[in-house]
Amino acid sequence: MAVILSDGFKFNNRYYEILNLLLNKKKGLNKYKIALLLNKTGNIKGVSNDLKTLENYDLIKSVDKNGVKFYLINIERIKRYRQGIFIRVKISDTLNQLIFSHCPFMNECNNCSKGGEITGNCKFYEIISKIEQKK
Structure with missing residues (x-):
């Protein structure tokens, strides 16, 4: 089941689960608020968990998913863009x-290097494999 965030834009549950995993380090997920940044065609440009940088953005909609709030904003309305604010997820x-x-x-793990092969x-x-198998 897909979640409709704006006209014609479907954000599949798989991506919520992956974003949850990305941000769930050692803290509870309910401590995170995540903004989805969209370009004008409705594609995801990135996500941010730093809401202080999002105060003046154009909020389209917010969605509460498994205790995590996802804010959909329009990236075209962002006046300031600083390198490193956004986690890029396409x-x-x-x-x-x-x-x-x-x-x-x-x-914490030395089993692989960035850009290298995934080890067992x-x-x-x-x-993530478990999430994929549930589909």
Whole structure:
């Protein structure tokens, strides 16, 4: 089941689950608020968990999903864009790209290197694989 966030824009539950994993390090998910940044065609440009940078943005809608609030905003209305604010997540990212870009275990685990091959001991891959199998 997809969640409709704006006209014609479907944000599949799989991406909510992956974003939850990306941001769920050692804190409870209910402590996070996440903004989805869209370009004018409705595609995801990125996400941010720093709401202080989002105060003056054009809020389209907010969605509460499993205790995490997702704010949909229009990236075209952003006046200031600073490098490093946004975690880049594109719908077209493969699982490998997501893992190597955003793995929450990267500092704790030496089983792989960024951009390298996923090994059988990758914690993040195991979690995401379970999500994939449920579909």
